[in-house]
Amino acid sequence: MYEAVKDTVSARQAAEYYGIRVTKKGMACCPFHRDRHPSMKLDQRFHCFGCQADGDVIDFAARYFGLSAREAAGKLAKDFGIRYEEGRPPDRGKRKNPVKAASLEQNYAELERNCFSVLSQYREQLSFWKERFAPKTPDEEWSCRFCEALDRLPRVEYLMDVLLHSPMEERVELLLSAGKEIAGYAGRLQESEAGTVGSSENAS
Ligand SMILES: [Zn+2]
Known part of the structure; x- marks a missing residue:
């Protein structure tokens, strides 16, 4: 599940989807500290130059919603319509x-x-x-x-x-x-x- 989510959704896409305003250069006000000027860089991963928050899309959602990594991955999969199979890499095999x-x-x-x-x-x-x-x-x-x-x-x-x-x-x-x-x-x-x-x- 983690891989399917990380391969499909970037931290930036998730942040935008959840209502965070991201500039064209991929900067946003960090939701994890009192940030008045955008100091978070969002791309595939995210990194805040203010509070050093850092991680991938699952870390982002987990922290943003106060969830465990597993719950956050589940939420992302649901919100972004990502299918996954427990314990098997997605889209492999002869099905x-x-x-x-x-x-x-x-x-x-x-x-x-x-x-x-x-x-x-x-x-x-x-x-x-x-x-x-x-x-x-x-x-x-x-x-x-x-x-x-x-x-x-x-x-x-x-x-x-x-x-x-x-x-x-x-x-x-x-x-x-x-x-x-x-x-x-x-x-x-x-x-x-x-x-x-x-x-x-x-x-x-
Ligand atoms: Zn920050």
Whole structure:
């Protein structure tokens, strides 16, 4: 189980999945000490330059949730849809169909992680816009980024909530129905990274 989890999920992915904001450079505020500026580096493993916390994805989840390593690996496997067989390395041997099913499920888990990551980045951007572009006087015209934030934040938060807390069938259904919408958000993020946001007013 440990290997299956460690091979599938990086410490960074887990941290993001559990709601920690990770910058593009892989830095985050350390959840294990009072950290006001990001001093934790997250990648396959994590390391905090402030408090020296260090380890792999299982150590991270164990410490973050106060679980034993075994419980943490179990939680990660469940949350990320990782299949494993007790005492046997994953995906070895001549079992044809089970392997196929496992890889389908892993593909799905990856899709779900990607969607969640898009949503969480977009939410971060919208929250920033909501403050940054809020009108300062009552008669000031509302900026399109401010409107976009007001308009979409509740929806994005709802989608994240379903992905975090709903049973598998509902999550699959959500991704089927909202896949295009989320891809649109990803496009929106790329636009703003490219610095083209704001040049067009048709943000809806
Ligand atoms: Zn720390």
